Amino acid sequence: MSHFVNMEVFSNYQKYIDNEQELRENIRIVVREIEHLAKEATIQLQVIHCDLTKIDAACSSARKQIEACAEKYQKLAALVPPGQYYRYSDHWTYITQRLIFLIALVIYLEAGFLVTRETAAEMLGLKTKHSDGFHLDIEDYLLGILLLASELSRFATNSVTMGDYERPLNISHFIGDLNTGFRLLNMKNDGLRKRFDALKYDVKKIEEVVYDVSIRGLSNSAESKEQPKVESAE
Amino acid sequence: MPKNPGYRNNNNGPRKRQAQLDEQNPVVQAFRSYATELDAKHDRHERIIKLSRDITIESKRIIFFLHSIDSRKQNKAKVLEEAQQRLNKLIEVNFRAIALELRNQDVYQFRAAYSPGLQEFIEAYTYMEYLCNEDNGENSKSISDWSALQLIMQYEVEAEKEKPVQDVGDSSMAGEEETAKAVEKFQFFVDPTEYILGVSDLTGELMRRCINSLGSGDTDTCMETCRALQQFYTGYISLNCQRARELWRKITTMRQSMLKAENVCYNVKVRGGEAAKCASFDQKPAEETDEGFF
Numbered sequence: 001m002s003h004f005v006n007m008e009v010f011s012n013y014q015k016y017i018d019n020e021q022e023l024r025e026n027i028r029i030v031v032r033e034i035e036h037l038a039k040e041a042t043i044q045l046q047v048i049h050c051d052l053t054k055i056d057a058a059c060s061s062a063r064k065q066i067e068a069c070a071e072k073y074q075k076l077a078a079l080v081p082p083g084q085y086y087r088y089s090d091h092w093t094y095i096t097q098r099l100i101f102l103i104a105l106v107i108y109l110e111a112g113f114l115v116t117r118e119t120a121a122e123m124l125g126l127k128t129k130h131s132d133g134f135h136l137d138i139e140d141y142l143l144g145i146l147l148l149a150s151e152l153s154r155f156a157t158n159s160v161t162m163g164d165y166e167r168p169l170n171i172s173h174f175i176g177d178l179n180t181g182f183r184l185l186n187m188k189n190d191g192l193r194k195r196f197d198a199l200k201y202d203v204k205k206i207e208e209v210v211y212d213v214s215i216r217g218l219s220n221s222a223e224s225k226e227q228p229k230v231e232s233a234e
Numbered sequence: 235m236p237k238n239p240g241y242r243n244n245n246n247g248p249r250k251r252q253a254q255l256d257e258q259n260p261v262v263q264a265f266r267s268y269a270t271e272l273d274a275k276h277d278r279h280e281r282i283i284k285l286s287r288d289i290t291i292e293s294k295r296i297i298f299f300l301h302s303i304d305s306r307k308q309n310k311a312k313v314l315e316e317a318q319q320r321l322n323k324l325i326e327v328n329f330r331a332i333a334l335e336l337r338n339q340d341v342y343q344f345r346a347a348y349s350p351g352l353q354e355f356i357e358a359y360t361y362m363e364y365l366c367n368e369d370n371g372e373n374s375k376s377i378s379d380w381s382a383l384q385l386i387m388q389y390e391v392e393a394e395k396e397k398p399v400q401d402v403g404d405s406s407m408a409g410e411e412e413t414a415k416a417v418e419k420f421q422f423f424v425d426p427t428e429y430i431l432g433v434s435d436l437t438g439e440l441m442r443r444c445i446n447s448l449g450s451g452d453t454d455t456c457m458e459t460c461r462a463l464q465q466f467y468t469g470y471i472s473l474n475c476q477r478a479r480e481l482w483r484k485i486t487t488m489r490q491s492m493l494k495a496e497n498v499c500y501n502v503k504v505r506g507g508e509a510a511k512c513a514s515f516d517q518k519p520a521e522e523t524d525e526g527f528f
Contacts, residue, residue, distance in 0.1 A: 004367055005465035006376035009433075010472055016426050017475045086342035114261050117268070130340055138271050180255065181265035188276055 041065035049158040070125035077134035100144025146195045153205040165219040168209045286351030293354040305452040333422035341423045356432025380429035387422040434484040441491035460495040
C-alpha cells in the first residue's frame with residue numbers, strides 16, 4: 001500500500017512550476033520595459049492639458065514610444081508558448097490597456113476618430129484573432145477605450161480653460177458615439193461592466209462643459225450644431 | 235431597439251433611446267462586431283460552466299458512493315465496479331463535451347470555468363484508485379499522475395464538420411467529402427496544477443475513510459490510510475511555490491485531516507481494537523465540521 005503515494009509526482013510538479021516561474025520572470029522583465037515606454041508616452045501626452053499648440057509634437061513623440069512597444073511585444077510573443085496566451089496574460093493585460101488608451105488618444109488628437117481594434121493591434125504588432133498567435137484581447141481593447149473617456153473629459157475642461165470652446169463639442173460627439181457603441185455590448189458582471197458603468201460620469205462631465213460653453217454663447221458653432229442634434233432627437 | 239437579449243444586462247432599462255441607431259456610423263459597426271465576439275466568448279464560458287457543474291455533482295456522488303464501502307458488508311468489489319463505470323462515463327461524455335468546446339481555443343482562457351469540475355473528478359478518480367489498490371499490498375500500483383490522466387482523456391471525432399455548409403448541395407463534392415472524412419484527434423487538457431489541487435482534496439476523503447473504518451472496527455485500514463495521508467502531506471510540503479494561495483489553503487486543510495487521522499490511530503493503539511468502537515463516537519462531530527472539498 002505504501003507504494004500508492006508516488007513522490008515522483010511531487011518532484012515532477014516542482015520541475016513544472018519551476019519552469020513556469022522562470023518564464024514568468026522573463027515575461028515580467030519585458031513587461032517592465034513596456035511599462036517604462038508607456039510611462040514616457042503618458043508623460044509626453046500630458047502637455048495637451050496645458051498647451052494646445054504642442055499637441056502635434058506630443059503625438060509624434062508618443063508614437064515613437066508606441067512603436068518601440070511593438071518590438072517589446074514581439075519579444076513577449078516569442079516567450080509565450082503557442083496556445084498559452086491566457087496562462088500568462090495577467091502580466092500584460094494592465095499595460096496593454098494603458099497602451100490602447102494612449103494609442104486611442106493619439107489617433108483621436110490626430111484624426112478625430114475612434115481607433116479600431118485592428119489598427120490598435122497593428123500598431124502594437126499584435127494579431128486580432130487568438131488563433132493567429134499573440135493577439136490583442138478584445139476586453140483589453142475595450143477597457144483601454146474606456147480609459148480614454150475619462151482622459152477626454154479632463155481634456156474638455158482644460159481646452160475650455162485654454163480658450164478653445166469648439167473642442168468640447170467635438171469631444172462630446174465622440175464620447176456620445178462611444179457610449180452608443182458600448183451600449184451594444186452584452187456585459188457580464190465583470191470588470192468591463194464596472195468600468196463601463198463609470199462611462200456615464202465622463203459623459204455627464206463633458207455635457208456640463210458643453211452646456212456652460214453654449215449657454216454663455218462662447219462657442220459659435222455651439223448653437224448651429226446643437227440645432228440639428230435637437231431635431232434628430234425628436 | 236436593436237438590442238440583443240442578454241443576461242444581466244442593465245442596458246435594457248426602461249429608458250427608450252429617442253434616436254434610431256445610426257448603422258452607418260463606423261463606431262456602431264465596429265461595436266456590433268465586438269458584441270458578437272464577446273457574446274460568443276461569454277456563451278462558451280457559460281456552456282463550459284454548466285458541463286463542469288454536472289461533473290462536480292456526479293463526482294461528489296461517486297465519492298459519497300465510494301464511502302459506502304464497508305468491510306462488514308463485503309460490498310467493496312461491487313461498489314468499485316459501479317464507481318469505475320460512472321467515472322468512465324464522465325470521461326467519455328462530459329469531459330469529451332468540454333474538450334469539444336475547448337478545441338482550437340486557449341484552454342487557459344476558460345480554466346476558471348472547468349477547474350472545479352476537473353478537480354472534483356480528479357479527487358473521485360484517485361480515491362477510486364486508492365481503494366482499488368488498498369488490498370494489493372506490496373504489488374499495489376501508485377497513483378496516476380497527470381500524464382496518465384491525460385492519456386485517458388484522448389478523444390476522436392470524425393472530421394466531417396470541417397466542410398462548409400454550402401458544399402452540401404454540390405454532388406461532385408460528395409465523393410471527395412467521404413474520403414476526406416479523416417479522424418480528428420483531440421484531448422481534454424489536464425493541467426498539472428489542477429491535478430495537484432485535485433489530489434490535495436483526496437486527503438480529506440482518506441481522513442473520512444480512516445474514521446469510518448474505525449467505526450466498522452477495521453483498524454488495519456485506519457493505519458493504512460493514516461500512513462498514506464502522512465506521505466501525501468510530506469509530498470505537498472516538499473513543494474516550493476509562490477503565487478499559490480489556493481494550494482497553501484488546501485495544504486492547511488490537509489494538515490487538519492492528517493492530525494485527525496493520527497489521533498484515530500493513537501486511540502486504536504492505546505485503547506486497543508475493542509475500545510476503538512467507542513472512540514469512533516468521539517470523532518463524529520469532527521467529521522462533520524470539516525468538508526474536505528471546496
